[in-house]
Amino acid sequence: MSFGYAGVRWATDSNLWQRDAQHSVLRTSIRIIMYDFIVIGAGIAGIAIAEILQRAGKHVLLLESREYVCAEASAQQAGWFHTGALYAALPNRSFSSALVNNLNIINTYYKDFENMNLAANGGVHLTKNGGWFSDNPIYYYYVSSEAKEVEFWKKLPWWLVTQSIKSNGNKQRQYTEHAYYNSLPDLKLPTIDINQISLVFSSCDRIMDSRLIVIDLLRSFLGNGGEMRCNTTVVNIGRQHINTVSETIQCHHVVVAAGEKIRNLTNLNMRVVVSPIAVAYPALTSHNFVKISPSRSKIFNHLYHPYKEHGYSVIGNASYFSEINDETDTHTRKSFSEMKRSFFPNTNSTLSFYYGHKTEIVGIGQLRNYNSHIIDTGECLAAIPGKFSLSFSLAVNVCHHYGIKPISNLNNLTSYEKVENLVPFPEHYNKVLEADYGRPA
Numbered sequence: 001m002s003f004g005y006a007g008v009r010w011a012t013d014s015n016l017w018q019r020d021a022q023h024s025v026l027r028t029s030i031r032i033i034m035y036d037f038i039v040i041g042a043g044i045a046g047i048a049i050a051e052i053l054q055r056a057g058k059h060v061l062l063l064e065s066r067e068y069v070c071a072e073a074s075a076q077q078a079g080w081f082h083t084g085a086l087y088a089a090l091p092n093r094s095f096s097s098a099l100v101n102n103l104n105i106i107n108t109y110y111k112d113f114e115n116m117n118l119a120a121n122g123g124v125h126l127t128k129n130g131g132w133f134s135d136n137p138i139y140y141y142y143v144s145s146e147a148k149e150v151e152f153w154k155k156l157p158w159w160l161v162t163q164s165i166k167s168n169g170n171k172q173r174q175y176t177e178h179a180y181y182n183s184l185p186d187l188k189l190p191t192i193d194i195n196q197i198s199l200v201f202s203s204c205d206r207i208m209d210s211r212l213i214v215i216d217l218l219r220s221f222l223g224n225g226g227e228m229r230c231n232t233t234v235v236n237i238g239r240q241h242i243n244t245v246s247e248t249i250q251c252h253h254v255v256v257a258a259g260e261k262i263r264n265l266t267n268l269n270m271r272v273v274v275s276p277i278a279v280a281y282p283a284l285t286s287h288n289f290v291k292i293s294p295s296r297s298k299i300f301n302h303l304y305h306p307y308k309e310h311g312y313s314v315i316g317n318a319s320y321f322s323e324i325n326d327e328t329d330t331h332t333r334k335s336f337s338e339m340k341r342s343f344f345p346n347t348n349s350t351l352s353f354y355y356g357h358k359t360e361i362v363g364i365g366q367l368r369n370y371n372s373h374i375i376d377t378g379e380c381l382a383a384i385p386g387k388f389s390l391s392f393s394l395a396v397n398v399c400h401h402y403g404i405k406p407i408s409n410l411n412n413l414t415s416y417e418k419v420e421n422l423v424p425f426p427e428h429y430n431k432v433l434e435a436d437y438g439r440p441a
């Protein structure tokens with residue numbers, strides 16, 4: 001039980017409520033609950049951080065302004081779990097190394113989750129079908145430097161990139177075993193003109209069941225005694241407390257994992273861009289692939305999500321905007337429709353669209369940075385995952401930041417039924433339900 005008094009959150013300690021038999025009065029003592037951690041925001045970052053801290057024996061309060069958890073950016077992701085393939089070709093190896101480290105962390109601290117079915121030792125493979133990650137690989141199609149779409153001045157540099165990947169002799173060599181399979185798949189993708197492609201890899205990237213991951217982490221967080229409150233918006237933070245509109249709650253440490261709203265609660269300078277997703281239902285193909293081109297406007301990825309008989313497609317491209325207005329929305333619809341017409345001319349699937357905010361910390365002169373970050377502002381720790389995939393290592397890094405040793409064993413899990421209603425379906429799934437039944441889940 002808790003109640004507010006003079007702006008401070010006081011809480012009764014239930015053991016101290018006693019009925020004095022002789023005098024028939026109610027005696028009570030009150031104390032201020034001092035949490036070890038308050039984590040602001042129950043997106044994937046906040047939940048992963050709260051879970052690993054609580055599992056390590058800390059007393060954590062997780063606060064979420066929405067009615068449900070993971071209803072913002074964490075619901076808008078495409079379901080693509082990155083193991084490194086997309087970035088292994090880049091000259092900068094920091095992102096690949098972050099993803100490999102993330103895989104090691106998953107294998108160390110999350111292996112006891114029954115649904116965690118990814119093993120990374122000398123490459124990545126699934127331990128069983130069904131679970132957090134699907135067995136359907138993601139293929140990478142590198143456009144040939146000869147292709148018409150590659151501008152003249154990009155042909156030579158692009159040829160060098162594809163040769164370097166082909167020979168597996170690029171600077172990222174130490175990471176490519178986590179990214180690509182050695183064997184090439186049979187080239188049977190009807191939708192891409194294979195004459196325009198010089199290189200195909202079957203990668204270790206996977207489709208993830210983001211909702212199941214969130215449910216499992218919440219089961220562990222609550223099962224280990226973590227406290228969570230939805231419909232609670234933090235309006236400002238102090239060194240060892242946070243304020244909502246109605247109360248102050250004390251803690252030793254504040255972790256802000258509020259996604260794009262980190263800007264409102266701290267003075268951190270972040271880049272927030274809006275990124276479009278198209279959903280095609282029924283699926284355009286059951287093949288997961290990424291078409292990679294030196295021209296950003298020609299890049300797109302197609303992820304197949306199972307649903308009923310034909311599944312549905314989630315399609316992303318490399319475009320992003322500072323805001324969505326009529327002009328950018330029209331541009332998005334036009335470019336996705338053209339892509340569908342040229343690559344999947346014989347399908348009559350309908351396309352629907354949504355947009356989501358990507359929050360990143362970018363360096364000077366940098367356009368995008370998908371890496372995770374933790375930044376100590378003195379008052380709080382801001383946590384930005386960069387990718388849903390990277391929330392595991394982000395959470396473990398938060399422990400290390402405070403000198404806390406994460407625990408690899410799972411202790412207690414609350415039941416699936418107790419948490420499933422708190423976790424909404426991802427936006428792409430809702431789009432399909434809307435197309436099918438005229439309403440989201």
Ligand SMILES: Cc1cc2nc3c(=O)[nH]c(=O)nc-3n(C[C@H](O)[C@H](O)[C@H](O)COP(=O)(O)OP(=O)(O)OC[C@H]3O[C@@H](n4cnc5c(N)ncnc54)[C@H](O)[C@@H]3O)c2cc1C
Pocket residue numbers: 040041042043044045046063064065066069070071072073074075076077078079080081082232233234235257258259260261262265275276277355356357358359383384385386387388389390
């Ligand atoms: C279109 C799109 C596609 C993507 N696809 C992928 C993908 O396929 N794979 C991948 O790995 N990543 C993907 N990402 C990135 C990924 O979705 C994000 O990096 C990740 O979900 C961010 O999680 P988060 O917890 O930091 O933020 P959020 O999920 O936004 O969570 C922040 C939470 O804080 C709460 N909050 C905010 N302010 C307050 C407050 N004052 N008080 C209390 N609570 C508050 C919010 O309600 C919210 O629930 C994609 C992102 C987008 C936008």
